[in-house]
Amino acid sequence: MILTGATVLIIGAGAAGFGTAEALRRSGHTGRIIVLGAERHAPYDRPPLSKQVLSGAWEPERARLRTAEQLRQLDAELLLDDAAAGLDSERHRVTTTAGRRLSGDAVVIATGVSPRELPGLTGIDGVQGFRSLDDALVLRDNLQDARHLVVLGDGVLGAEIAASARSQGADVTLVGPQTAPLSWQLGPLVGEELAAVHHEHGVRLRPGRQLDRVITRHQRVTGIVLDDGEHLPADLIVVAAGSTPNTGWLADSGLELDDHDRSVRCDAACRAAEDIYAVGDVARWHHRGLGRSIRLENRTNAGEQALAVAQNLITAGEPAPYRPVPYFWTDQFEIKIQAYGLPSPRAAVTMLDGDLDRRRFLLQYTEDDRVTAVVGCNMPKQTRQHRRLVLESFRDQPAPAIA
Incomplete structure (x- = not known):
């Protein structure tokens, strides 16, 4: 836990990083918030890029997460067009490509991914x-x-x-x-x-x-x-x-990076080290309900994980585990696919509702007698209702301690 007047340094100005800043303010944090962003643009949403923005249905301004006035009211220092270059995890100090030296009582890593x-x-x-x-x-x-x-x-x-x-x-x-x-x-x-x-x-x-x-x-x-x-x-x-987590700047930080994809390894509360957290696409954490470490690249997780980390930063006592039901959606032509849980081609698939010919259906995925996912096509209400099947299958397991 940090004091309400403490400084929080957030590295990354996307949905996860910016969402953490907003959640901190909504939760009553009165201290300094610094948000460092590698891109020149003010925070914006990514899902519309491959759909509404690319198709021309939206102009770029509609993809912005907040208006200029809302950004001002947030009272956060937004440092754009400058990327993190290194982290001293013991001192909570970040150096940037432009030569800045930034520090905070807590650090939130939200640097996302880059295209492979x-x-x-x-x-x-x-x-x-x-x-x-x-x-x-x-x-x-x-x-x-x-x-x-x-x-x-x-x-x-x-x-x-x-x-x-x-x-x-x-x-x-x-x-x-x-x-x-x-x-x-x-x-x-x-x-x-x-x-x-x-x-x-x-x-x-x-x-x-x-x-x-x-x-x-x-x-x-x-x-x-x-x-x-x-x-x-x-x-x-x-x-x-595919994509690659943006963690090259953490090579000498002392934080543990995953051997396979170089994401930031965290405990069940998304904590990579004392008062250092990771959120969004870059974070790999121990999901107690699933009993294993996972990393999710989607907009829903970015928002939900930001809320969880912000709450852990300001709440007294041991940080709470983050155990969401994973969710993503995709829109392609006239169909919308929604998935709760972690579907897999290895799972046994059962039709719960609808039919394939009409392209309106709801599927249940089962592995080892455990419901691992529900996937719906053009059935948003029914898919959301059956989210509970995945939640009921969670089997909480202790998380490993952070380094």
């Missing part, structure tokens, strides 16, 4: 990643002149980009290693339905395929060759092949 780069694509005109507001605006402009868009990556982001671009009339090919979009996450049944929807709307699918090489002319992309030898024309490529 694919080899052989660096420095080629017409190739871009997709993570930021600037990325969305660049792609939206480039789609006006592009003849052939290839999206590399058939997860949530890649599928949403493909759907949004195709809805604007773009010629789109979606390439990915899965047998169908999102099948590694939601299983073959839902994946096949998503594949059918994309196909019906004119998206060309290349499932189970990966990039072999790029064809260029004067350093400008003109096409790609897949690992099966197929040539695809392309004057615009979007890479949506």
Whole structure:
């Protein structure tokens, strides 16, 4: 716990970091709050980028989390266009790329993730990643002149980009290693339905395929060759092949980073060290209800985890464990998929309601006699009601102590 007049230093100005600042103020924290953001933009929401902003339905201003007046009323020091470069965890001191030295009584790490780069694509005109507001605006402009868009990556982001671009009339090919979009996450049944929807709307699918090489002319992309030898024309490529936690700046901090994905390892209360917490996409914590460590990359978790961490910062006694029911959603063409829990292609799937032909259905996922997820398609009310099945399956287990 920190005193109400203490300084909280938040590294990251996205939904998780900014949400922590807001939650602290709503909970009565009167001390100094510093929010350091790597991007030049004021805090904004990411889910609309691959949908409303990319499609042109929203102008960038609508994606902002708060108005200028609301930011002023928050009474937080918002330091933008400057990234963290290092952390002294014992002194709670952060250095930045611009040479700032910032410190706080508590530190909240909310630096998010960056798009994973694919080899052989660096420095080629017409190739871009997709993570930021600037990325969305660049792609939206480039789609006006592009003849052939290839999206590399058939997860949530890649599928949403493909759907949004195709809805604007773009010629789109979606390439990915899965047998169908999102099948590694939601299983073959839902994946096949998503594949059918994309196909019906004119998206060309290349499932189970990966990039072999790029064809260029004067350093400008003109096409790609897949690992099966197929040539695809392309004057615009979007890479949506996963992400990497932004933790390089923590290499000498003394904090424990996960061996696999380099996320910040935390205890059940999202605490990485004494008075140092992590929130959002960058945080891996012990989920007592699930009995294992997890990391979630979605907007819902960013908001819920921010609330939990803010409360732990100002509440006396041992911090409370964070044990949410994981949730994410995706909108693609005319369908909305919602998932509570952690669905897996290994799970046994049972139809609870609806039917596939109408593309209105609710599925239950079960592993080892335990409900691990419920997934709904165009049935938001029913899906939300069955969230309880996942919550009832939680089996609380003690968390390991922090380092």
